[in-house]
Amino acid sequence: MWRRRVASFGHAFRGVWAALGSEVHLRFHAVATAVVVGLGFYYGISRLEWALVAISVACVWSAELMNTAIEALTDLASPEYHPLAGKAKDVAAGAVLLAALGAAVVGALVFGPKVFGH
DSSP states (O other), X not given: OHHHHHHHHHHXXXXXXXXXXXXXXXXXXXXXXXXXXXXXXXXXXXXXXXXHHHHHHHHHHHHHHHHHHHHHHHHHHOSSOOHHHHHHHHXXXXXXXXXXHHHXXXXXXXXXXXXXXX
C-alpha cells in the first residue's frame, strides 16, 4: 500500500519535471515563483501574505500543468486540426491566463505597498 502511494508521488513529480522540460511558459512561471519567493523573504511578508502568495503560485502552476495535459491529450486524440480541439486548447489556455491575472493582482496587493513605500 505504501509503495503505491510513494510511487504515485514519483509519477506526479516526474510529470512536473517533464512539463518543465517541455513547456516554455512553465519555465517562466518557475522563474516568477523564485522571484516572488525571494521578494517575500526580502520584504518579510506576513503569514497571511505568504498564504495568499502560495495559493496564487499553486493556482498558476496547477492551471499550467492542466493546460499542458489537455494540450497533450488533444494532440493525441485529434492530430489533425478540429474546431473542438482548438476550443479545448483555447479554454485551457484561458484558465492559465485567469490564474496568472489573479496572481498578478495578489502580487500587486502584497508587494506594491512594500516596493513603492505606501
